[in-house]
Amino acid sequence: MISGFIAKKGKMTSIYNEKGEKLVITTLIANPLTVTQIKDLKRDGYSSIQVAYGQSKKLKKPINGKIKKLKLSISPYGFKEFKAISEDIKIGDQISADTVFNNQDIVNVTGKIKGRGFTGVIKRWGFHRQPVSGGQSDRVRAPGSIGAQTPGKVVKGKKMPGHYGNKNKTISNLKIISIDKEKNLIFINGSVSGSLNSWVVIVHKK
Numbered sequence: 651m652i653s654g655f656i657a658k659k660g661k662m663t664s665i666y667n668e669k670g671e672k673l674v675i676t677t678l679i680a681n682p683l684t685v686t687q688i689k690d691l692k693r694d695g696y697s698s699i700q701v702a703y704g705q706s707k708k709l710k711k712p713i714n715g716k717i718k719k720l721k722l723s724i725s726p727y728g729f730k731e732f733k734a735i736s737e738d739i740k741i742g743d744q745i746s747a748d749t750v751f752n753n754q755d756i757v758n759v760t761g762k763i764k765g766r767g768f769t770g771v772i773k774r775w776g777f778h779r780q781p782v783s784g785g786q787s788d789r790v791r792a793p794g795s796i797g798a799q800t801p802g803k804v805v806k807g808k809k810m811p812g813h814y815g816n817k818n819k820t821i822s823n824l825k826i827i828s829i830d831k832e833k834n835l836i837f838i839n840g841s842v843s844g845s846l847n848s849w850v851v852i853v854h855k856k
């Protein structure tokens with residue numbers, strides 16, 4: 651099999667376990683993946699399994715050419731590679747989530763957080779406001795001093811205003827509560843990065 655899975659983020663809900671504890675649940679839509687390429691160490695320099703995920707109404711030329719060459723009747727949104735755990739895989743095989751994960755597995759989930767554009771230090775880094783009094787009516791949300799006379803420059807990595815969001819973020823140590831094989835759903839305890847219907851990558855905890 652493969653080391654991970656790619657799914658679409660669904661809605662959040664909550665359930666109660668046997669102890670009466672309330673659990674926050676994120677639903678992931680994990681439709682089967684189609685194997686499109688098998689890479690080995692001798693030919694490609696590394697071993698992995700490439701899978702096609704999602705559905706697209708209009709295929710891009712490179713994707714369309716690849717699908718026609720493989721003679722597969724799919725119209726994928728894109729491709730993703732995972733490490734190969736089992737060698738009993740052929741091109742065109744369908745891989746479902748229940749063959750990769752089990753209930754109570756601990757996983758890491760990576761998604762792209764929402765983009766918020768150019769923001770100040772209060773929203774981006776959680777800075778506090780400056781005093782309203784003192785005659786500085788236009789400096790309340792400003793970062794204040796950003797350095798000293800020595801070394802005479804802004805230190806690299808200084809928390810400043812700038813672009814916030816729209817980057818990948820991994821949430822670690824999430825537990826799979828259950829897997830619905832019929833509806834292709836994965837229920838994970840906790841929140842997952844990304845907006846509704848965005849793609850997330852699930853891998854086993856190393």
